[in-house]
Amino acid sequence: xxxxxxxAVSEVETFYGKIQALRGVSLEVFDGEIVTLIGANGAGxxxxxxxxxxxxxxxxxxxxxNGADITRLPTHQIMQxxxxxxxxxxxxxxxxxxxxxxxxxxxxxxxxxxxxxLERVFALFPLLKERQNQRGGTLSGGEQQMLAIARALMxxxxxxxxxxPSLGLAPLVIRQIFSAIQELNEQQGLTVFLVEQNxxxxxxLAHRGYVMVNGKITMSGTGIELLARPEIRAAYLxxxxx
Amino acid sequence: xxxxxxxxxxxxxxxxxxxxxAVIALVIFGVMVGLKTDTIPGGLELTPRWLATIEIVAVxxxxxxxxxxIWWRRKPxxxxxxxxxxxxxLRGWAHTLVHLGKLAxxxxxxxxxxxxxxxxxxRYLLDLSILVLTYIMLGxxxxxxxxxxxxxxxxxxxxxxVGAYSYALLAAHFGWSFWLCLPLAGIxxxxxxxxxxxxxxxxxxDYLAIVTLAFGEIIRIVLLNWYWxxxxxxxxxxxxxxxxxxxxxxxxxxxxxxxxFGLEYSSLHRIIFLYFLILALAxxxxxxxxxxxxxxxxxxxxxxxxxxxxxxxxxxxTTTVKLSAFATGAMFAGFAGAFFATRQGFxxxxxxxxxxxxxxxxxxxxxxxxxxxxVVIAAxxxxxxFEVFREFAQYRMxxxxxxMVLIMIWKPRGLISGREPTIFLGARKSISADLxxxxxxx
Numbered sequence: 001x002x003x004x005x006x007x008a009v010s011e012v013e014t015f016y017g018k019i020q021a022l023r024g025v026s027l028e029v030f031d032g033e034i035v036t037l038i039g040a041n042g043a044g045x046x047x048x049x050x051x052x053x054x055x056x057x058x059x060x061x062x063x064x065x066n067g068a069d070i071t072r073l074p075t076h077q078i079m080q081x082x083x084x085x086x087x088x089x090x091x092x093x094x095x096x097x098x099x100x101x102x103x104x105x106x107x108x109x110x111x112x113x114x115x116x117x118l119e120r121v122f123a124l125f126p127l128l129k130e131r132q133n134q135r136g137g138t139l140s141g142g143e144q145q146m147l148a149i150a151r152a153l154m155x156x157x158x159x160x161x162x163x164x165p166s167l168g169l170a171p172l173v174i175r176q177i178f179s180a181i182q183e184l185n186e187q188q189g190l191t192v193f194l195v196e197q198n199x200x201x202x203x204x205l206a207h208r209g210y211v212m213v214n215g216k217i218t219m220s221g222t223g224i225e226l227l228a229r230p231e232i233r234a235a236y237l238x239x240x241x242x
Numbered sequence: 243x244x245x246x247x248x249x250x251x252x253x254x255x256x257x258x259x260x261x262x263x264a265v266i267a268l269v270i271f272g273v274m275v276g277l278k279t280d281t282i283p284g285g286l287e288l289t290p291r292w293l294a295t296i297e298i299v300a301v302x303x304x305x306x307x308x309x310x311x312i313w314w315r316r317k318p319x320x321x322x323x324x325x326x327x328x329x330x331x332l333r334g335w336a337h338t339l340v341h342l343g344k345l346a347x348x349x350x351x352x353x354x355x356x357x358x359x360x361x362x363x364x365r366y367l368l369d370l371s372i373l374v375l376t377y378i379m380l381g382x383x384x385x386x387x388x389x390x391x392x393x394x395x396x397x398x399x400x401x402x403x404v405g406a407y408s409y410a411l412l413a414a415h416f417g418w419s420f421w422l423c424l425p426l427a428g429i430x431x432x433x434x435x436x437x438x439x440x441x442x443x444x445x446x447x448d449y450l451a452i453v454t455l456a457f458g459e460i461i462r463i464v465l466l467n468w469y470w471x472x473x474x475x476x477x478x479x480x481x482x483x484x485x486x487x488x489x490x491x492x493x494x495x496x497x498x499x500x501x502x503f504g505l506e507y508s509s510l511h512r513i514i515f516l517y518f519l520i521l522a523l524a525x526x527x528x529x530x531x532x533x534x535x536x537x538x539x540x541x542x543x544x545x546x547x548x549x550x551x552x553x554x555x556x557x558x559x560t561t562t563v564k565l566s567a568f569a570t571g572a573m574f575a576g577f578a579g580a581f582f583a584t585r586q587g588f589x590x591x592x593x594x595x596x597x598x599x600x601x602x603x604x605x606x607x608x609x610x611x612x613x614x615x616x617v618v619i620a621a622x623x624x625x626x627x628f629e630v631f632r633e634f635a636q637y638r639m640x641x642x643x644x645x646m647v648l649i650m651i652w653k654p655r656g657l658i659s660g661r662e663p664t665i666f667l668g669a670r671k672s673i674s675a676d677l678x679x680x681x682x683x684x
Contacts, residue, residue, distance in 0.1 A: 055551070074559075087551065087555050091549045092549075093545050093548035095544075095548060095661055096541075096544055096663070099663070100663060103538075107556055107557060108557035
């Protein structure tokens with residue numbers, strides 16, 4: 001691809017105190033792509049996600065979004081640039097209703113878009129429409145994940161960051177969520193950066209993938225290429241495919 | 243064999259338990275009740291009071307025995323899901339209660355409006371009502387910080403003090419009227435709210451509570467020691483009373499309130515006016531809070547309470563969200579403080595101790611965090627309760643503590659723990675906390 005990437009992470013190093021979590025990570029996400037980052041527990045996947053969002057900020061390296069350096073911007077400003085995140089562990093507002101969750105998701109956008117956006121996320125996740133007046137905390141895990149994604153979508157993002165959307169969900173629900181992601185990408189042209197442990201599903205969905213080990217990118221390629229690699233099969237897929 | 247043995251072991255266990263209870267009670271009360279110190283020339287003398295000790299231990303053991311025989315007799319599982327009341331009756335009650343609840347608000351408001359003119363209302367009741375309303379207002383103000391934004395503030399009384407001293411000092415030095423000083427007191431208090439807010443931006447929970455506690459004490463100690471400015475422990479006296487919206491005062495004689503409006507002079511006029519003043523201020527607090535909850539800023543406060551990281555990931559600037567919560571809560575405390583100063587006519591740092599903060603916080607927590615109606619009930623119960631038990635002053639705190647423990651056992655989320663959603667598509671549905679906690683919130 002010749003065009004400039006929508007998101008370019010270059011040589012990023014992030015520390016928690018003295019502990020280095022990211023050791024010079026570089027990756028690129030182009031407009032209209034689904035890119036996945038896979039890796040084992042503690043590899044630094046979520047740290048990279050959080051670093052892109054500015055909490056914690058990268059100590060070295062650069063993160064460029066849409067041509068602008070966002071490395072040192074505070075989180076709330078980054079999230080106002082058209083990046084939205086569905087955080088790890090979903091983090092929905094448990095005591096507030098589904099509608100209120102979606103309202104807060106739309107905080108950074110023009111209220112005039114609210115009804116239109118609401119219809120769109122309800123079309124994507126009809127279950128949420130049924131449960132709109134229910135409290136977030138009373139939803140099932142899968143519904144909560146849908147709400148977390150819907151909430152992020154209410155910010156009308158150009159780039160959607162998804163941190164382990166399959167975490168703790170039943171295979172059927174995972175398939176539902178992943179097909180929703182695919183639909184968003186194909187029909188609305190949304191760019192998606194997906195962090196996953198569920199390598200099998202993630203690589204089949206993604207156009208391209210990166211593999212992270214101990215805070216470093218060790219492999220990259222198209223989803224299908226990576227799926228076929230024996231070391232990937234051995235490390236992430238054997239016995240884990242469903 | 244086993245069947246014969248089972249009741250025996252149960253009996254033995256019970257007896258062992260009772261003996262243990264007796265020993266523990268003896269150890270505790272033997273020292274606390276059984277030994278009395280009397281002052282004699284040259285020191286203290288110990289007087290044993292064995293009869294009293296034995297009585298208390300007997301009561302404790304008997305109580306434990308009753309628990310064994312009646313309460314713990316019930317087998318686990320049996321009666322767990324069933325109640326003494328048939329389900330249909332219970333549902334009927336719930337229905338009636340919901341209806342009553344809907345009527346309660348307007349009924350209470352009407353009662354509050356006509357209360358000063360009812361035949362049984364006297365000076366004492368009016369004074370007590372003013373006190374309760376002050377705490378309701380403080381409770382509603384603190385509810386913004388604690389209940390909505392989820393920031394545990396143990397030094398709320400500091401802003402109350404700032405409001406009170408603002409009015410007292412502005413009135414004393416510049417001779418400004420109450421109506422001018424009231425907004426100023428609110429502004430100054432919210433300014434201090436922001437000052438407190440900045441250093442605690444990164445703190446949550448316990449750490450935040452400690453810093454706010456310290457802040458409350460700092461304000462009090464500064465007021466105590468800054469003698470030439472605040473009068474120190476002597477306080478400030480001769481604080482002007484409020485007049486009737488700047489038109490007339492409430493003094494006796496020509497030109498006074500009674501004279502101007504052709505009424506017979508009564509010292510109650512000013513009290514009734516003060517009553518309506520604090521009622522209006524409290525209702526203003528409530529109204530503003532309810533409006534704010536429906537606005538993005540109010541939703542942001544609640545979202546902050548639920549999950550700060552999620553808030554930031556959605557593009558909310560948590561700094562402004564927190565500071566606005568502190569400032570708004572402090573502003574209402576400032577109003578209440580100015581009112582307190584004008585009502586008392588005298589203020590000193592003694593009125594702004596940690597106990598006050600704790601009391602207001604207790605009102606918010608007991609009422610159910612975030613619930614406006616709960617604050618009213620808790621304030622009436624606590625402040626009114628204090629007055630009812632005034633004659634048993636020595637047992638007051640004991641009963642207060644016991645009530646708190648019991649409420650926290652039975653209603654751990656406060657008296658009114660339901661939360662009204664702020665936006666709806668279609669019909670408005672109420673969400674009962676009881677339903678929600680069992681995972682069927684609809």
